[in-house]
Amino acid sequence: MAFSEHRLIFKNIDAPGYTRDIACYQKHGGYEILKKGLAMGGPAIREEVKKSQLRGRGGAGFPTGTKWSFIDPAKTTKPIYLICNADESEPGTFKDRQIIYKDPHQLIEGMILSCFANGVKLAYLYIRCEFTEGWKILEKALAEAKAAGFLGKNILQSGYDLEIHVHRGAGAYICGEETGLIESLEGKRAYPRIKPPYFPAVLGLYMCPTIVNNVETLCNVKHIVEMGGDAYAKIGRPNNTGTRLLCVSGDVVKPGYYEFPCGAITLGQLIFNVCGGIRNGRRLKAVIPGGSSAKVLRAGEVYKIKEKDSQGNLVDREVKLEDLRMDFDSLAAAGSMAGSGGVIVMDDTRDMVECLANISTFYAHESCGQCTPCREGVLWLKKILSRVAEGHGRDEDPALLKDVADRIAGRTICAFGEAAAWPVQSFLGKFKEEFQLRIRRNGAAAKRDTISLTH
Amino acid sequence: MSNCISIPMNPWNHDVAKDEKDLVDVQIDGVWLQMPRGLNVVEAAHRAKKFIPHYCYHPKLSVVGNCRMCLFEMGTPKMGPDRKPILGADGKPEIAWMPRPQIGCATGITPGMGIRTDSPLVKDCRNGVMEFLLINHPLDCTICDQAGECKLQEFSVEYGTGESRFVENKVKKPKNVDLGERIVLDDERCILCSRCVRFSSEVTKDNVLGFVNRGSYSTLTAYPGKRFDNDYSLNTVDICPVGALTSKDFRFQMRVWFLKESKSICTSCGTGCNVTIGSREGKVHRLTPRENEAVNSAWMCDYGRLNFHYLEDKERLQNPLTKAAGEHFPAPWGDALNRAAEGLRKVQPSEIAVVASARMTNEELFVLKRWMDELGVTLVDTVNRPEQGDQFLRSADGNPNTRGAELLGLSHGGRKLSTWGGEIAAGRMKALLVLGGEDVVAAGIPAACLAQLEILIASAILPNATTRVAHVILPGAGFAEKSGSMVNVHGRLQRFSRSIAPPGQAREEWMILRDLREIVTGGNSLHSIEDIWKSMATVIPVFAGLSWGKIGDQGVDLTHSLPAEATAK
Structure with a gap:
């Protein structure tokens, strides 16, 4: 039984002859939706996004319409910022990269529509520094869009002004956490902020109301404006x-x-x-x-x-x-x-102890070090797991690992604590026998080494 | 009396609610209380006599919530279908408890809020944080200066487990880091609470400190090429909850539990920062700021903090000295005072002049003033001590009690003093009393001129150009060696208590003046500072109704009762 894809975001990606320059994008109907959106007006776009029931694609799945509704452009006296989170760094994830590298104008069009809908005059595209090529592509695409009048002053004679700046991260997973991203954008260490009080919708970038959306989410806005929120909601x-x-x-x-x-x-x-x-x-x-x-x-x-x-x-x-x-x-x-x-x-050839040790090594490397449980706990998890994987496990290690993970999750400033603890909790819970087997098999060696470890 | 002098450098005062009168009902550990809306939970619990442990939270710094020690269990009122709180049998809202613990430092009081500071979840959170903080800690309490006043030690005893489950290698970090002129950093002891970083960015605003590296390898350091040596750097040693930042002056000198603590004030300038003197066996080991929102908040400058070592100077005057055949010889107090009295009796009151000091206490100045009035001596002045000052706590007045000397009528801003050289040379001034360790030679009267005096009496704690030519030297006591009160540049009356005894035969100056008065003019004795206050409160209008006890540890604001010209500064 064949399963054919339903390509909406990826419609043109990998299509024969499709290139990332603006001419090709426009040939395929690019920036037409922008015209439609500008004619609809901001509140109408927000209404359609709410009706679409779109949920954020960055990881948490928070409803985008609700996120936007925390800010009322009509009542806000401070500037409103929109940030596109292109710091795609979750291991196993490479979707935003495809959009940026192969169809950047789709993202830009979605961003302009989202900015227009929320009264944003200045937006940032925060891209992870490892996407060197992507950064160049985006800079070029933004220049093209600006030359074509889709960005800058008085976009398409609508009276609406918007500037988008690309900002490159400096190589840290935590920059993908929205408040960490904001701190990084402000030029500081990407230490996530405490919430309350620093909810981005209220006290975001430069303490102004800020919307942070994922690349895929912003692309979806374009399609919602195109087909209408109700029609979009029928998909899925x-x-x-x-x-x-x-x-x-x-x-x-x-x-x-x-x-x-x-x-x-x-x-x-x-x-x-x-x-x-x-x-x-x-x-x-x-x-x-x-x-x-x-x-x-x-x-x-x-x-x-x-x-x-x-x-x-x-x-x-x-x-x-x-x-x-x-x-x-x-x-x-x-x-x-x-x-x-x-x-x-x-x-079934995969060793779950090795897999978990590998995942934990990543999180130990990426913990920002701001709050105690994550800073100390995650490296501890990594050290125990590496030791177990190297054949020096002790009978008490699985219980210790679980206990350490339990004392991280739910007690940290940001969701990184959960991100680091969940793999440990689930691997240990679901593959307990593999950990026990590994420890038992190395029992003799472990016993010998325990002596040297504790002295 | 209002605490009207605000400290401009504190952007935050989390221990004070926005509106202290806007009270709402909150339940803390099962008991319903009234607390100001918006006050953070750590402070609210404190007011309810509950303690929520914390490391990173400091009421005078921004809230970052990074230590996670103040996690508590929070509840909100259960809402009925009508969006109104459901009330329980006691008429108070029923509380829905949240599964996730919240941080007390960043959570403000809201109506009907439930707070649990001691539930099993809260205990587990604290126990977890303690274990995490200690796994990479060097556990070198035995050689650590913070031992005895270390929050890591204290909370470990209170909330920790007592043994470690950690068998891995600890993270190695830099030790004995020379962070600045007066500060040494041990990065392995640092718990990364960022109090010092925030102090540097929010209070002194020089932004010298920060973290480098990530995760457990995060390391406190100074900005490359910069040193942490602003004049307030030692405050970070106080606010550092552990032994990471230590004072070069104090480290390895004395275990803190041996220190006797006395409430005092700093006398190095006109601000009069409130301090605690830590001393042991007659030696002052350190000064630390004592919180007073009307004066210095929780801070003091490094200059004032370290300006006590002169108390143990080898040159300290320990015995009364009298001059014979051009040389000074030790003399018993009685002999020295008699020699001084004899000299004074030989001259007319109009030929006597007194150099008082704006470093002397109100009590000393009052005893002096009363005696001068009895004698009929009117020539008196003080020595000015103008300083650079800063926009922060250092005053441009280097004297700690200029206002006190003014309101006791003993200071004329040095204007009179400048003419005395001529008076002595002309033979119109024959006796000079120089008190409080002032040096009139440095103030402009040449030593050769002083030699013409029939009698020169000097009280001081260290020898100077004036004492060298004095006929009688009376050894006085330093600020830590006596009790008394002063009025700071903002018009705040503050008192301080004796911490150690003066060395040798040295005495508090009010006693010296009292005894001199007894010999010269006779009169009732004063036996204590309280006695002096009884007289002073009746004679000095500004002090009316006050007593030694009423000044209290935080002082009294006199700005409303001070004479206008004195307040106008």
């Missing part, structure tokens, strides 16, 4: 509207990026049909469905999910891993999350 499932960019990596035959309506396919269909199954004829062992910070799902798991039946009553349904819908609510109900759309597939 209720509360999980629109399409979703999925980045599949790991042990599948055809890894890559795909676009499907939210919840239109199941995890099983994605892995076994779309991506051609597990490579080398191996068996599926585990999947991380939403970027490396999402909780891992184990092959063979069955989830109890509350769903509405045809009469609209909530009923418990047992859903197998393969039958999980790839949307926000289903993955959340299974105890994980849709996150950033990075699906990491692991086959």
Whole structure:
């Protein structure tokens, strides 16, 4: 059974002959939606976005219309800023990169529409520094858009002015956290701010109301303006509207990026049909469905999910891993999350101790070091896991790991604490026997080394 | 009396609510209380006599919420379908408790709020933070100057586990870092609370400190090529909750638990910052600022803080000295005072002049003033001590009690003093009393001129050009060695208490003056500072109704009762 993609954002990406210059974009109808949007007016666009039920594509899945509604351009006396978060750094995620590298004008058009809708006169495009090529592409695209009159003063004679500046990060995962990003943009260390009181909608960039949206989210705005919020909401499932960019990596035959309506396919269909199954004829062992910070799902798991039946009553349904819908609510109900759309597939040759040690090494390297539990706890997790992986595990290590992770999650300034703790909690919970086996197998060596470790 | 002098350098005063009268109901550990709306939970708990431990929070610095030690369990009123709080049997709102702990420093009081400072969740949070803070800590309390006043130690005992589950290698960081003129940093002890960083950026605004590196490897450092040596740098040693920042002057000198603490004020300039003197066995080891919002908030300058070592100067005058055959010889107090009295009796009151000092206390000045009035001596002045000052705490007046000397009628701003050289040369001035360690030679009267005097009496704590030519030298006491009060440049009356005894035979100056008066003119004795206050309060209108006890530890604002010309400065 074939599953054809529903390409909305990726419509032109990889299409034969499609280039990233403005002429090609306009040939394919580019900036026409901008004209429509400018004619509609800001409040109308905001209304359509609210109706579309679009949820943020950066990871948390917060409704975009609601985020925008925290700011009222008519009543705000301070400048309002919009920041495009292009600091795509969640391991396993490479969707925004495709947009930036192959269809930058789509992002710019979506950004201009979003800025116009929210009365923004100055916007920033915060791109991770590793996207050197992407930065150059965006600078060129912005220059093209400005030359064509889509940016700058009096855009398309509408009387609306907008400037967009590209700002490059300096190579830190935490710059993707929206308040960390704002601090970084202000020229400081990317230390996430405490919320309350520093909610970006109230006290954001330079203490002014600020909207921070993901690249994919802003692109979606363009399509919402094009087709209308109601029509957009028909794509996907209720509360999980629109399409979703999925980045599949790991042990599948055809890894890559795909676009499907939210919840239109199941995890099983994605892995076994779309991506051609597990490579080398191996068996599926585990999947991380939403970027490396999402909780891992184990092959063979069955989830109890509350769903509405045809009469609209909530009923418990047992859903197998393969039958999980790839949307926000289903993955959340299974105890994980849709996150950033990075699906990491692991086959039965993978050593879960090694995998977790690898993930924890990443988070230990990326903890900003501002608040105590994350700063100290995450490196501790990494050190224990590396030791266990190297064959020096102790019987008490799994319990210690869980306890340390439990004391990080929910107690930090930003969501990084959860991002670092969730993999540990889920790997340990779901592959306990593998950790125990690893420790037991190395028991003799471990016992010997415990002596040297504690002295 | 109002605390009218605001400290311009504090952008934050989190310990004060925006409107102290706007009270709302809050439940703290099961008890309903009234607290000002918006006051943060750490401060509210403090007022409710509950303690929420914290490291990074400081009431005078911005709130960053990074230590996570002040996590508490928070609840909000349960709302009914009518959007009104559901009331329980006690008529108070029922509380819905949030599963996630919140930080007390950044959470303001709202009506009907529930606060748990001691629940199992809160205890687990604190225990977790303590364990995290200690895993990479060197645990070198035995050689750490902070030991005994270390929040890491205190909270570890109170909220920690007592043993570590950490068997990995600790993170290595720089030690013995020479951060500035007066400060040494041990990065391994640092818990990265950022108090010092915020002090540098928000209070002194020189932005010298910051963090480099990431995660557990984060390291406090000074900006490349810069040193942390502004005149307020040592305040960071006070606010550092651990032993990361230590004072070069104090480190390795004395265990803090041996220090006797006395409430005092700094006498190095006219601001009169409130201080605590830490002393042991007759030696002052350090001064630390004592909070007073009307004077110095929680800060003091490094100059004033370190300006006490002269108390233990080898040259200290320890015995009364009298001059014979051109040389000074030690003499018993009685002999020295008799020699002084004898000299004074030989001359007319109009031939006597007194150099008082704006470094003397009100009590000393009052005893002097009363005696002068009895004698009929009218020639008196003080020595001015103009300084650079700064926009912060350093006053342009280097004297700590100019206002006191003025309101006791003993200071004429040095204007009279400038003419005395001529008076002595002309033989019209025959006796001079130089008090409070003032040096009239430095003030412009040549030593050769002083030699013409029939009697020169000097009280001082250290020898100077004036004492060298004096006939009688009376050894006095330094600020830490006596009790008394002063009026600062803003018109605030403040008192300080003796911390250590003066060295040798040296005495507090009010005692010297009292005894001299007894010999010269006779009269009732004064036995204590309180006695002096009883007289002073009846004679000096500004002090009416006041007593030694009423001055209290925070002082009394006199601006409303001070004479207009004195207030106009």
